[in-house]
Amino acid sequence: xxxxxxxxxxxxxxxxxxxxxxxxxxxxxxxxxxxxxxxxxxxxxxxxxxxxxxxxxxxxxxxxxxxxxxxxxxxxxxxxxxxxxxxxxxxxxxxxxxxxxxxxxxxxxxxxxxxxxxxxxxxxxxxxxxxxxxxxxxxxxxxxxxxxxxxxxxxxxxxxxxxxxxxxxxxxxxxxxxxxxxxxxxxxxxxxxxxxxxxxxxxxxxxxxxxxxxxxxxxxxxxxxxxxxxxxxxxxxxxxxxxxxxxxxxxxxxxxxxxxxxxxxxxxxxxxxxxxxxxxxxxxxxxxxxxxxxxxxxxxxxxxxxxxxxxxxxxxxxxxxxxxxxxxxxxxxxxxxxxxxxxxxxxxxxxxxxxxxxxxxxxxxxxxxxxxxxxxxxxxxxxxxxxxxxxxxxxxxxxxxxxxxxxxxxxxxxxxxxxxxxxxxxxxxxxxxxxxxxxxxxxxxxxxxxxxxxxxxxxxxxxxxxxxxxxxxxxxxxxxxxxxxxxxxxxxxxxxxxxxxxxxxxxxxxxxxxxxxxxxxxxxxxxxxxxxxxxxxxxxxxxxxxxxxxxxxxxxxxxxxxxxxxxxxxxxxxxxxxxxxxxxxxxxxxxxxxxxxxxxxxxxxxxxxx
Numbered sequence: 001x002x003x004x005x006x007x008x009x010x011x012x013x014x015x016x017x018x019x020x021x022x023x024x025x026x027x028x029x030x031x032x033x034x035x036x037x038x039x040x041x042x043x044x045x046x047x048x049x050x051x052x053x054x055x056x057x058x059x060x061x062x063x064x065x066x067x068x069x070x071x072x073x074x075x076x077x078x079x080x081x082x083x084x085x086x087x088x089x090x091x092x093x094x095x096x097x098x099x100x101x102x103x104x105x106x107x108x109x110x111x112x113x114x115x116x117x118x119x120x121x122x123x124x125x126x127x128x129x130x131x132x133x134x135x136x137x138x139x140x141x142x143x144x145x146x147x148x149x150x151x152x153x154x155x156x157x158x159x160x161x162x163x164x165x166x167x168x169x170x171x172x173x174x175x176x177x178x179x180x181x182x183x184x185x186x187x188x189x190x191x192x193x194x195x196x197x198x199x200x201x202x203x204x205x206x207x208x209x210x211x212x213x214x215x216x217x218x219x220x221x222x223x224x225x226x227x228x229x230x231x232x233x234x235x236x237x238x239x240x241x242x243x244x245x246x247x248x249x250x251x252x253x254x255x256x257x258x259x260x261x262x263x264x265x266x267x268x269x270x271x272x273x274x275x276x277x278x279x280x281x282x283x284x285x286x287x288x289x290x291x292x293x294x295x296x297x298x299x300x301x302x303x304x305x306x307x308x309x310x311x312x313x314x315x316x317x318x319x320x321x322x323x324x325x326x327x328x329x330x331x332x333x334x335x336x337x338x339x340x341x342x343x344x345x346x347x348x349x350x351x352x353x354x355x356x357x358x359x360x361x362x363x364x365x366x367x368x369x370x371x372x373x374x375x376x377x378x379x380x381x382x383x384x385x386x387x388x389x390x391x392x393x394x395x396x397x398x399x400x401x402x403x404x405x406x407x408x409x410x411x412x413x414x415x416x417x418x419x420x421x422x423x424x425x426x427x428x429x430x431x432x433x434x435x436x437x438x439x440x441x442x443x444x445x446x447x448x449x450x451x452x453x454x455x456x457x458x459x460x461x462x463x464x465x466x467x468x469x470x471x472x473x474x475x476x477x478x479x480x481x482x483x484x485x486x487x488x489x490x491x492x493x494x495x496x497x498x499x500x501x502x503x504x505x506x507x508x509x510x511x512x513x514x515x516x517x518x519x520x521x522x523x524x525x526x527x528x529x530x531x532x533x534x535x536x537x538x539x540x541x542x543x544x545x546x547x548x549x550x551x552x553x554x555x556x557x558x559x560x561x562x563x564x565x566x567x568x569x570x571x572x573x574x575x576x577x578x579x580x581x582x583x584x585x586x587x588x589x590x591x592x593x594x595x596x597x598x599x600x601x602x603x604x605x606x607x608x609x610x
Contacts, residue, residue: 020111020112020113020130021109021110021111021112021196022097022108022109022110022111022112022193023107023108023109023193023194023195023196023199024107024108024191024192024193024194025105025106025107025108025190025191025192025206025217026102026106026108026189026190026191026192026217026218026221027106027189027190027191027192027210027215027216027217027218028187028188028189028190028215028216028217028218029188029189029190029213029214029215030188030214031188032155032171032173032188032190034212034213034214035171035190035209035213035215036155036171038209038212038213039056039058039157039169043055044056053161053201054159054160054161054166054201054202054205055159055160056157056158056159056160056169057157057158057160058155058156058157059155059156059157059158061153061154061155061156062088062089062153062154062156063088063151063152063153063154064086064087064088064151064152064154065086065087065088065149065150065151065152066084066085066086066149066150066151066152066222067084067085067086067146067148067149067150068082068083068084068146068147068148068149068150068223068226069083069084069085069122069144069145069146069147070083070144070145070147071139071142071143071144071145072142072143072145073142073235074234074235075138075139075140075142075271076135076138076139076144077099077234078234078235078271079138079271079272079274079275080098080099080271081096081097081098081099081134081138082096082097082098082099082221082223083095083096083131083135083144084096084097084223085117085120085122087120091116092116092117092118092119092120093114093115093116093117094114094115094116094117094122094125094131094132095112095113095114095115095131096111096112096113096114096131096134096135097110097111097112097113098110098111099221099224102217102218102219102221103217104217105206105207105217106210106217106218107199108221109196113130113131113134114130114131115129115130115131115132116129122144134275136374137274137275137276137374138271138274138275140274140374140377140378141378147226147227147230147232148176148177148178148226148230149176149177149178150174150175150176150177150222150226151174151175151177152172152173152174152175153172153173153174154170154171154172154173155170155171156168156169156170156171157169157170157171159194159202161198166194166195166198166201166202167192167193167194167195167198167202168191168192168193168194169190169191169192169209170190170191170192170193171190172187172188172189172190172191173187173188174186174187174188174189174222175187176222176225176226176229178226178229178230185225185226185229187222187225189218189222190209190213190215192206192209237264237267237268238267238390240260240263240264240390240393240394241256241260241393241394242256242257242260243257243260243261243264244257244458245257245408245458245459246458246459247408247409247459247552247556248407249407249408249458249459250397250404250405250406250407250408251299251301251302251403251404251405251406251407251408251411251412252302252397252404252405253408254299254408254412254455254456254458254459255295255298255299255302255303256392256393256395257458258291258295258298258299258455258456259292259295259296259389259392259393260393262288262291262292262295263288263292263389263390263393265284265285265288265291266285266288266289266292266389267386269281269282269284269285269288270285270377272285273285273321273373273377274374274377276370279325279328279332282321282324282325282328283325283328285321286318286321286322286325289314289317289318289321290318290447290451291451291454291455292314292389293311293314293315293318294447294448294451294452294455295451295455296308296310296311296314297311297448298415298451298452298455298456301403302397302401302403302404302406303392303395304392304395304398306388306392307392309388310385310388310389310392313381313385313388314385317376317382317385320369320372320373320376321373323369323372323373324366324369324370324373326483326486326487326490327362327365327366327369327490328366329483329486329487330362330483330486330487330490331359331362331363331366333483333487334355334358334359334362334515335359337355337515337518355511358511358512358515362490407556407560408456408459409459409549409552409553409555409556410553410556410557410560412456412459412549412553413546413549413550413552413553415452416449416452416453416456416549417546417549419445419448419449419452420449420537420542420546422445422448422449423442423445423446423448423449423537424537424538426438426441426442426445426446427442427534427537429441429442430442431534434527436481436485436523439478439481439482439527440478440481440482440485442478443475443478443479443481443482446471446474446475446478447475449471450468450471450472450475453467453468453471453545454468459549459552460545460548460549460552463544463545463548464545466541466544466545467541467542467544467545470539470541474534474537480522480523481523481527484519484520484522484523485519485523487515487516487519488516488519488520491512491513491515491516491519492516
């Protein structure tokens, strides 16, 4: 299974309890009979004690039919999940598992969520249930289709410690069948599923079973084995082109690298954003959107005109993501407030109860905005934006535009220095006025400067890293001030909007006011530290980075000048006696004549030009 589609380890999943974690060893067997004989020994069938304090009790055989489902474009699989429906006897269920790989001993730990499927058909899945709502989020409006069918005869043995059931050993004789083809795979597998707290205690028993019966750890799940038999693969990320740049790169090459990197991150985060159980996935997707906008703005002179339209569409997407992110931040803050809200309790024994109603309101608002977000990610407009960005990754530089061929080390210093000057001006104004709006403007400009440095960091290495690290600390503090401002406005809206206010208790309204005051206090404390924090803008790290950029620029200009003859055919005398280029520079590009004289190198050879 490609690493690109595996879920990141340690990802928290809200609403998942301990009994929704599947822990099991899986082994492949050439023959199930040695395992049956081993389990039939008296010490393991309940007729006598075992050295492990656990006995295996045989149960009736079961026959199961599993159907694995996904959308045509593999949305479930690309999100790192497997969806299975199971029919056994008169019961039907739907199960969602993640694709966590097996360890060296065959042990797997993975999410397993099950929901009744009364009709037996995927269309009968309740979309408000634990499986249904996750599938709705991940698959969107795409129809589910059967990938293949698995038919199993299972001989189960219950593992008992006294009267306590601690696990199960299942001997599976399995056939994988693909509809519409003759593909059949025969598997014999031993699965030992145990309660998470019993893993360490049962490891010796499992090791003895494995060595006594000659079992091998199963490296593939049944789903992965089925895909392999069918010759099917879950598609990984699209090939967007090279993602590395260096000091010799042209402006056009550097621009495409920046777009490719951040588009890849945007697409990587989409499944997790859809699922909504790790708030950092949405945050990372929002940041990737912002960096894409920054890239299109920074390199606007070397990109086709349609990049302006794409940038506007990214602004739309960032707004939708931001609506959910702001509430994620506020809910997280509320969850940290119990320790100082305790003295407000009506019932001293119920810590944080005064915050429950307020938090419930925020969660409801978040769900409303998530519904809008999911509709956006299911829309034609989103698909068109992804297609446009992907196309932009392969666009060729215009042969008519010399600035696209300009060495990046020649053009970048001017662009970055302009953003630095804008930040310094904003900092002076914010420090003078102390207004939240001016600090918000400073935050936006500081973010633009930081993104422009990150987008061009391949050119300057550690010099950029050191300054960006300090700039990030300043931006974090400005972001905390902005979070407090947004949260305060949210509280004001809840307290003044009639339809919401009418349903709030007076106690909750009082608590909301106290929370708003706490946010205001946090903002004031940050404001008091801001003078020191703003010193980073003129610190030695910036001077060193700026000096390095100037040296690289001068070296690049010197190399180009020595390598190229003085141009004669492309200049003509202007009426005022000055030399004039036939290809005029784009508006707003200072030193353009010098940059055009330095233009050289080879543009990328992708498939489209503009």
